[in-house]
Amino acid sequence: MSIGPALRYHWNVNLLGRAGLRWVRWQAERRVKRGAHGKSHILTPPLKISARTKELIGRHYLKGRYANLRGKVAWVTSGAPIEFLKALDFYLLYPENHGAVCGTTRTAVDICAQAENAGYSRDICSYARTDLGTMLSCQTPVGKLPKPDLLLTCTNICQTVLHWYRVLAHHFDVPLILIDTPFVYTETTDHSVAYVKRQLEEAIPIAEEVAGQSLDERKLKEVTRLSKLASELWLELLGRCRHRPAPISVFDQFIQMAPIVEMRGDNFTVDFYAAMLKEVDERIAQVIGAVKNERKRLLWDNLPVWYRLRYLAEFLGRHGVVIAASTYTNAWAELTPKMDPERPLESMARTYMYPILNRGTGDKLATMRQMIDDYRLDGVILHSDRSCKPYSVGQMDQRDRLIRDFGVPALLLEADHNDSRSFSKEQVANRLDAFIEMLEV
Amino acid sequence: MTIPAIPRRIDVIRTFKEQGGYVAAVLPIHYPRSLLRAFNILPVEVWGPPGIKARDGAKHLQPYVCSIVHNALSFLQSGGLDITDILIVPHTCDSLQGLGSILLDFVSPKQPVIPIYLPRGKRESDVDFFANELRSIYRQLEAITGHSPTDADLLQSIYREEAADKLLSELHRCRRNLPFSNLAFYRLLRNREHLPAETFMELAQKALAQKVDTTQDGGIPILLSGIVPEPMSLLGAISQMGGVVAADDLACCGRRLYPPGQSDDPFRRIAERILYAPPDPTRGNSIKERLEHLLQLVETSGAKGVIFYEVKFCEPELFDLPQLRQGLQEAGLPSLTIEMDLNDPLSHQALTRLEAFLEMIQ
Amino acid sequence: MSKIQALGLDVGSTTVKMVGLDAEGEMAWHFLEQAEPLLENQIARFLERARNVTGPLDGIPLVATGYGRGLVNQATRTVTEITCHARGIYRELGHGGTLVDIGGQDSKVIGISPQGKVIDFTMNDKCAAGTGRFLENTASRLKVSLDRMGPEALSVSDEVSISSTCTVFAESEVISLIAHGVSIASILRGLHRSLVKRMVSMILTVGLTPPLMLSGGVAQNPAIRQMLEEETGQKIILPHYPQLMGACGAALFALDA
Numbered sequence A: 001m002s003i004g005p006a007l008r009y010h011w012n013v014n015l016l017g018r019a020g021l022r023w024v025r026w027q028a029e030r031r032v033k034r035g036a037h038g039k040s041h042i043l044t045p046p047l048k049i050s051a052r053t054k055e056l057i058g059r060h061y062l063k064g065r066y067a068n069l070r071g072k073v074a075w076v077t078s079g080a081p082i083e084f085l086k087a088l089d090f091y092l093l094y095p096e097n098h099g100a101v102c103g104t105t106r107t108a109v110d111i112c113a114q115a116e117n118a119g120y121s122r123d124i125c126s127y128a129r130t131d132l133g134t135m136l137s138c139q140t141p142v143g144k145l146p147k148p149d150l151l152l153t154c155t156n157i158c159q160t161v162l163h164w165y166r167v168l169a170h171h172f173d174v175p176l177i178l179i180d181t182p183f184v185y186t187e188t189t190d191h192s193v194a195y196v197k198r199q200l201e202e203a204i205p206i207a208e209e210v211a212g213q214s215l216d217e218r219k220l221k222e223v224t225r226l227s228k229l230a231s232e233l234w235l236e237l238l239g240r241c242r243h244r245p246a247p248i249s250v251f252d253q254f255i256q257m258a259p260i261v262e263m264r265g266d267n268f269t270v271d272f273y274a275a276m277l278k279e280v281d282e283r284i285a286q287v288i289g290a291v292k293n294e295r296k297r298l299l300w301d302n303l304p305v306w307y308r309l310r311y312l313a314e315f316l317g318r319h320g321v322v323i324a325a326s327t328y329t330n331a332w333a334e335l336t337p338k339m340d341p342e343r344p345l346e347s348m349a350r351t352y353m354y355p356i357l358n359r360g361t362g363d364k365l366a367t368m369r370q371m372i373d374d375y376r377l378d379g380v381i382l383h384s385d386r387s388c389k390p391y392s393v394g395q396m397d398q399r400d401r402l403i404r405d406f407g408v409p410a411l412l413l414e415a416d417h418n419d420s421r422s423f424s425k426e427q428v429a430n431r432l433d434a435f436i437e438m439l440e441v
Numbered sequence B: 001m002t003i004p005a006i007p008r009r010i011d012v013i014r015t016f017k018e019q020g021g022y023v024a025a026v027l028p029i030h031y032p033r034s035l036l037r038a039f040n041i042l043p044v045e046v047w048g049p050p051g052i053k054a055r056d057g058a059k060h061l062q063p064y065v066c067s068i069v070h071n072a073l074s075f076l077q078s079g080g081l082d083i084t085d086i087l088i089v090p091h092t093c094d095s096l097q098g099l100g101s102i103l104l105d106f107v108s109p110k111q112p113v114i115p116i117y118l119p120r121g122k123r124e125s126d127v128d129f130f131a132n133e134l135r136s137i138y139r140q141l142e143a144i145t146g147h148s149p150t151d152a153d154l155l156q157s158i159y160r161e162e163a164a165d166k167l168l169s170e171l172h173r174c175r176r177n178l179p180f181s182n183l184a185f186y187r188l189l190r191n192r193e194h195l196p197a198e199t200f201m202e203l204a205q206k207a208l209a210q211k212v213d214t215t216q217d218g219g220i221p222i223l224l225s226g227i228v229p230e231p232m233s234l235l236g237a238i239s240q241m242g243g244v245v246a247a248d249d250l251a252c253c254g255r256r257l258y259p260p261g262q263s264d265d266p267f268r269r270i271a272e273r274i275l276y277a278p279p280d281p282t283r284g285n286s287i288k289e290r291l292e293h294l295l296q297l298v299e300t301s302g303a304k305g306v307i308f309y310e311v312k313f314c315e316p317e318l319f320d321l322p323q324l325r326q327g328l329q330e331a332g333l334p335s336l337t338i339e340m341d342l343n344d345p346l347s348h349q350a351l352t353r354l355e356a357f358l359e360m361i362q
Numbered sequence C: 001m002s003k004i005q006a007l008g009l010d011v012g013s014t015t016v017k018m019v020g021l022d023a024e025g026e027m028a029w030h031f032l033e034q035a036e037p038l039l040e041n042q043i044a045r046f047l048e049r050a051r052n053v054t055g056p057l058d059g060i061p062l063v064a065t066g067y068g069r070g071l072v073n074q075a076t077r078t079v080t081e082i083t084c085h086a087r088g089i090y091r092e093l094g095h096g097g098t099l100v101d102i103g104g105q106d107s108k109v110i111g112i113s114p115q116g117k118v119i120d121f122t123m124n125d126k127c128a129a130g131t132g133r134f135l136e137n138t139a140s141r142l143k144v145s146l147d148r149m150g151p152e153a154l155s156v157s158d159e160v161s162i163s164s165t166c167t168v169f170a171e172s173e174v175i176s177l178i179a180h181g182v183s184i185a186s187i188l189r190g191l192h193r194s195l196v197k198r199m200v201s202m203i204l205t206v207g208l209t210p211p212l213m214l215s216g217g218v219a220q221n222p223a224i225r226q227m228l229e230e231e232t233g234q235k236i237i238l239p240h241y242p243q244l245m246g247a248c249g250a251a252l253f254a255l256d257a
């Protein structure tokens, strides 16, 4: 890094930016203290640590904004094995998380329109459309995204990311690393694991070349250790929702999960979740629930509806219904035991083959069953996400089995995680009302 | 201009079974034909099929899943595949992944279901993995049929498919010198989807014998890209409007002109053939490769425009379109996109678009 | 009236139009009716009308275009509405650009070269969003007549945003807006905006080469015109008879023969 850009980076990120973000956090903290988030008689105000979450996310994108000045940037998929890139000092941008930011800030539709105007069909995943919209127009609520020097896509969540990243590779004309993770229909095979491991090994030299440095084995172990630590804390945190009343709801989890996805492998992420765990335990000690007057507890399946989080939380909360767990937030926790910092590549190959989206539809049903028992849940909402076929195909049978074989009420809710044009408020309200009546709250 | 007599699909299946063979229903796109044949299994492909009552599938699949997958499941559920002994579901895309999985976990048809994972690259690691995947499929087929073909049996079967593919490529190459209409030509080609290679070769040879030296069809040459030309009336419509399909980049046809393999190991050889085939987004080829391939097809066929004929909701295809179209445009080639649903007849609007496109490139 | 030398018939989904040209290619006669379910009868009546002004039709070439072009047995030839619109408008305005045609069932955007050739075009996809029908359906729910829709929409400045582009969803959205006491005029404004945005997106897929021209029945709607100008930043050029461009183009093709 030459001195000019380095100075500019330091000035913008560490001096100006940090101060700015502290100010924002301070304000947010005051708001939480004052209870400005509405003296809701339905929902408990957000965790105090939410102000810190905002700051972390803000800092992540601030660093991103100037990342091209400081070093190399990789765009990566949410389920990708990123530990080796992190150890090579890449700044990592997660277009899916960025998509979620656009979703929650309700800017996604406008950005998607940029992609649609360029000919991208409205039938492709709305995360991809959001990202391609930003790629084409530079429009984003976070200021500016850094250009990638490298792309890493991993098919353990879907094939969509393969097609999407090929478009990015063509546009930015940078190398694309593919980690192809054979879908686990029933059980994984040795040759699949060997294949993933080999691709990881072969990816390293490509990344090293872009990074201009070689991978330090110790650093890789350290990153993997931190990744595992953060995931463990996340796992514990989710587990706290077994308590009645659930101290936080999935709507809180959706917001609080950003660091575990896009900042895993960093030590501040570990501290952050440790602090959050403490606050959640205080809530439990005081018997405070996310929904005041909790009466029924549900499971959420599939991605969040990013642009309607609050609406849904309040709608359900009004009837004393809390969503205490989700297969989605669980995805970043359930694999924790498989990680082994001492054998990073080997264990990564196994870990990264097993996310819920890379496992069969029957296995997902089993996971849901297990969660219903563990968390003592009364029903399931399956968000049928028009954008996400790998998550959604199978839900119709899963729902049937839940009702028929296990006697668990289950609702299929048609929407889209990022494209609010596929969300009909009237229809959703109707279905939720009927479902709540069925739960007999 | 006579197309050789084509045996009916159902007769082919019956005859094959009467002679002691098995029949496998195979979903799109790529799969190891020669491996199946070595076990005396006849692969019969299921591209939809179009125009059936797609009701049964709707119990298991959301409306935003493509009609190929919907129809395949509906067809299975309504007994359309009862005559087959095995179901092969290649992992082609997220939707077929889902179908394979619900077949195994929830629908549980009477036939055993074998999913095949296709790697998304053509690196050494991909070839090795795929060869191993094929070995594991060998073991599954062994368990089902009780046969254990030797390497020599496998190689013999591979050579036969290679010979059939060579003739298939030859047919593609001579397209403009064959006295067949668009529809007749594609009917002929698509027999490869269910005829045993040896029968197909006879047909192909008869067709090639009618080759002439002059270009036969005076129409406006176009390149047809997409998954499958269904409903087939599309091809008749193109003829009627004065167009001729001079080359194709269809998943069911041109993208499956598998080159011969190199290796002497049968499993590797099959893997090489499939992974080194013409570019296909479902096998992870880059947009650059696809664009180069299209431009090359245009050059050899003299096509004056490209029609992307897409299945609604087909993500693998839809992602590439803008950059492909842009690349074509930069090379001075107009293109058109039409979306279809297997269960709808060709819409009036689609026909108008086609016609206007042909008027435009004339 | 100068002698009619060629006829163009545009059989659209909402209206049927016929144009007669003189030897110079100037419009000498035209006729327009709402489309009827029994198109064959209606076409026969149109030809009868033409006969009344021109005398016997023998020898006068007729080109048919539009959605029902295949039903015109008397036609010398058929040409699609895309090519005909481009031809018609080029003849009248004398320059290329981007032509937007919002029809009842189909909407299209056509890129026209400076020489009057079609370079690219797109049409709305299957659903009715982005066509005249989208407005019609929802407007009839609001009990506003078609020709009042535009002026009504422009009569207010506040506008609700209609997020659904799907006609079915939009309808339920409209119903709930009414239930919430939102004024009909602002709902109309929102509906127009939604349609125009959809059109802009189609324009951008073809690429916006100025000037922007508008044809079709909806061209008479002032709200559409104004909003299209706002959203694209381009001044819109209207031909004299926006609804007749297809028929004109067809007649010009007939004159070639």
Ligand code: SF4
Pocket: A096, A125, A126, A127, A128, A157, A158, A159, A160, A161, A303, A357, A387, A388, A389, A390, A391
């Ligand atoms: S939402 Fe689904 S389809 Fe889209 S990137 Fe994520 S996993 Fe893939």
Ligand code: SF4
Pocket: B028, B066, B067, B068, B069, B092, B093, B094, B095, B096, B227, B282, B311, B313, B314, B315, B316, B317
């Ligand atoms: S048409 Fe596309 S989405 Fe459908 S099965 Fe084929 S590849 Fe998959």
